[in-house]
Structure formats: structure tokens, C-alpha cells
Amino acid sequence: KEAGLAAASIEPAEHPGFGGSRHLLSVEQFDRAGLERFIRVADVMQPFASRQETTRVLEGAVLSNLFFEASTRTRLSFGAAFARLGGTVLDTTGMTFSSMAKGESIYDTSRVIAGYADAIVVRHPDEGSVAQFAAASNVPVLNAGDGAGEHPSQALLDIYTIQREFSFLGKRIDGSHIAMLGDLRYGRTVHSLARLLSLYSELTFTLYAPTQLEMPEHLVELVRSKGHSVEICETPAHAMAGADAVYATRIQRERMGEAAGAAFNEYRIDQAMIDAHLPSDALLMHPLPRDSREGAADLSSEIVSDPRLAIFRQADNGVAVRMAIFTEALSVSHLVARS
Numbered sequence: 001k002e003a004g005l006a007a008a009s010i011e012p013a014e015h016p017g018f019g020g021s022r023h024l025l026s027v028e029q030f031d032r033a034g035l036e037r038f039i040r041v042a043d044v045m046q047p048f049a050s051r052q053e054t055t056r057v058l059e060g061a062v063l064s065n066l067f068f069e070a071s072t073r074t075r076l077s078f079g080a081a082f083a084r085l086g087g088t089v090l091d092t093t094g095m096t097f098s099s100m101a102k103g104e105s106i107y108d109t110s111r112v113i114a115g116y117a118d119a120i121v122v123r124h125p126d127e128g129s130v131a132q133f134a135a136a137s138n139v140p141v142l143n144a145g146d147g148a149g150e151h152p153s154q155a156l157l158d159i160y161t162i163q164r165e166f167s168f169l170g171k172r173i174d175g176s177h178i179a180m181l182g183d184l185r186y187g188r189t190v191h192s193l194a195r196l197l198s199l200y201s202e203l204t205f206t207l208y209a210p211t212q213l214e215m216p217e218h219l220v221e222l223v224r225s226k227g228h229s230v231e232i233c234e235t236p237a238h239a240m241a242g243a244d245a246v247y248a249t250r251i252q253r254e255r256m257g258e259a260a261g262a263a264f265n266e267y268r269i270d271q272a273m274i275d276a277h278l279p280s281d282a283l284l285m286h287p288l289p290r291d292s293r294e295g296a297a298d299l300s301s302e303i304v305s306d307p308r309l310a311i312f313r314q315a316d317n318g319v320a321v322r323m324a325i326f327t328e329a330l331s332v333s334h335l336v337a338r339s
């Protein structure tokens, strides 16, 4: 049994879903107790996600997986998670292949799809749009990213990865040092993760962002108001020095408008930098995709075999975490171990 894994069963939830709602729209639906339960559910899902064990708990159920914006990991891991639970996945990708291209409203689209499916996953370029889908749906709607808004399933898999990897290293999230680097302005994953981490105690955050891409001040204030220390750093090297986990993000040029042409050359994390500044027992995380193009400002794609690099383990955890999202939304988590 791997260190830190919970017992292979979970009690029925006192309240269904996420903070009293079956829709998952924001990490703000979680308090510490809700997050700890969610992590235990994801632990229960691990052997089913890796097919060491099988379950048909969602046999006969249908997922409508609607992606109106590009995705590899989120779309396929939501689909894989539903299939691993025994359900059937219907995919729509791109606005072009939906009747929204003919002017159909979000309300009508969602209302109709809710009649065909037991759960709806939506990625959409407009902030707040997934909440509009939820308002029209009588089945759970799960936010897979709404523009520069939130990406709660990514933040849940990030926090799950930190918890799991720290437990292997004999560390705890409480009291740890988390460095966040890159596009902290438009990177929705980093906003959601900062909110979830702020549920823990006495963290030290070190932040580095290229000029124009700093973390929004209201988020810095939110984290500080929960008793955490936040230091804004001048260089990536300074931010990662002494960190227990580094969370790097891609420059989100697609969300920038006229700032997109700016050079962000001061941000690039390469092997020499992590060898000089990153502790030997630290985690190096990234939500992916990382930009592999020549000269891209990002986590270098040449870093692939460093043991601190957790990015592929992080992506793998997406299946167990999204299985937990479905079983919690549909109130069947407690049935999985026995089914």
C-alpha cells in the first residue's frame, strides 16, 4: 500500500455534491473539511483509474462532454474518468459543430442537453458561461474552464498531487512553501489553486510573474487575509529558492489582446536554473500544456527525467480526481469500493 493513501472505501456524503451544490463551478465551494473528503474520495478512485480494479457504478449513465475551447488533458481525462466508472461519453468539440453556431443560447443548449445526459462537462471561452449552463440544467454541470475565470477540476488535481507527493516525502501542506511562477494574471489554474491552498495553515507563497502578468491584487490580499505570507519576487530563481513545490504556468497569449506581442523573455525555467536553485526534494509542477516552441517563455520542454518533475504524475492524477468529481456529483462515491 502506498504511503498516504486512505482506506479503500468512503462514507456517504452528509451533503451531496460540492458545498451543497451538485454543480462544480468554483473552488470556492470547498472548505477544508470538504476538500479533505474530496481527496479521500480521489484516493479511493486511484486503483479504478489505473484499472487495477474495475467498477460499473455508472453503467447506463451518459456524459455530455462539451468543449468550446481547445483541450487535450481535461477533455480526455473527464471522458476516461466517466468511462472507467462504466458510463458512456458523448463529445462535442468546437463551437462550429454545435447549434450555438446558429445562434442558439446557452440556456436552450443546456436545457436540451440535460434531457440527454446525467452530467455535463463544459469548457467555454467566456468567464461565467459555465454558471449559465448550470442555471439551465437539472443534471450536474462541471466547469472544465471558463475563459480566464476558473478551472476547478485542475486545481483539485493539483492539490491532490501536492498532497499525495508530499505524503511520499513525509511533508505536509500546512506550513509549506509554494512558489508560483509565470502568467499569474491570466492563468486560471493558478487562481483556483491559490484559493484552495489558502484553506491550509501558515503557508509561504513566493510569486514571480513577468511584467504585466502579475497575480491580481485581490487574490494576493485574499491569501494574506487567511494568514499566509506572500512575497513578490523579482526573479524566477529567487521565487523557487527553498520551495517545497514550484507551480509554473504557461504565458496565456490567447487571453491577452494587445499585450500578446510583448516579449516575456525574462521567464524561462530550464535545467540549469532548477539545478542551481530548486531544493532536491521539491516538486516541479505545471498544469500543461507547456509551450515547446523555440524561445518560448515557459518551463523548458527539455526537462523530462528530473525526479522533481511531477507534471506527468500530475496529469495522470486527472483521471482519479475527475472520477471523484463524477461520483461526488452523482452521490455514488460510497458505492464504488463495493460495486
Ligand code: CP
Pocket (backbone or CB within 6 Å): 070, 071, 072, 073, 074, 075, 154, 287, 288, 289
Ligand atoms: N491543463 C489543461 O487544462 O490542459 P488542456 O488545456 O489540454 O485541457
